[in-house]
Amino acid sequence: MDIVSAQQDNKVHPHKFILWVAIASIIMMFAGLTSAYIVKSGQANWQDVRLPNTFWYSTAVLLISSLTIQVAYRAIKQREMTQYRSLLIVTLVLGIAFVVLQGIGFSWLWAHGVHFDGAGAGQFLYILFGLHALHVVGGIIALIIIILKQYTGKTRSYNTVQAEVMSTYWHFVDFLWLYLLVFFVWIGK
Template structure:
């Protein structure tokens, strides 16, 4: 009698494990930055900064993009490749819109005298929101790679691991941005 172990099937895919390690690292980085913000905000010469309206609009883009990437994953698993490609393209468009609106928000801050010097929220806003934008840009690059593979790929491989990793990452940067925006609005 041969006993087959299902232990291998219960293991997490290495790419997913690496993603969770990366997410934990990113969480620690942003926790450190927001903690430093809280400590520094108690100083007597702290300058409060108004959050640009562009950041609110960019939040809508990234939340909607989280829905579209989830729809793309569902469409892929259902083998609805036309809808899958469309939803990936919409996600890409919304991700680019998010970054464009972030740029407009940073430009608005600069035009309104918020600089890196002095003691205030502006320094932290540039650094924290800028680092987040870099993480979204990384997600956009991964999204472009997946889109190119679907458009010019010669062989049909229905393995959803890459898309699942990207989708999880994309949801993470979405939730992270919502947290950061609430953090900045709440603490001023």
């Protein structure tokens, strides 16, 4: 890995660039699914779905976590490592809270008769929100690895690239969530 990072300066760091391309690719997957949604909403027996309030709480949680990771990134740039670590942990807790809230939202929907059978927005909701939650879980795993490295590593790393990649990804899943929410509120209603 270090063979690579030692190679070139004054260009975008390759790992940051990889993330941007990966984001393009994730966007294509969700674009595929939401266009499928639009196509299918024109078919017979389409039923809308009413979103429970839980999803508004989870939106707030994710937005706040985006803020905390941004402040964390600013902290590592100023080499304030204690603040960086604690903000990473706050972000991690908020991320886990988001996934839990999504789970609660799912069970509310399931209890209120939104199942896999029949036709309608519900099936798409489980898949789109579920896939989004999986991407958040991916971010949570990355956060855990970064935090563990902060506490166990022998050498102190002031490398900001990792923090920048992490925060960019986190903002991306945040925006992706807002897109999905707007999609369901605006088109599903």
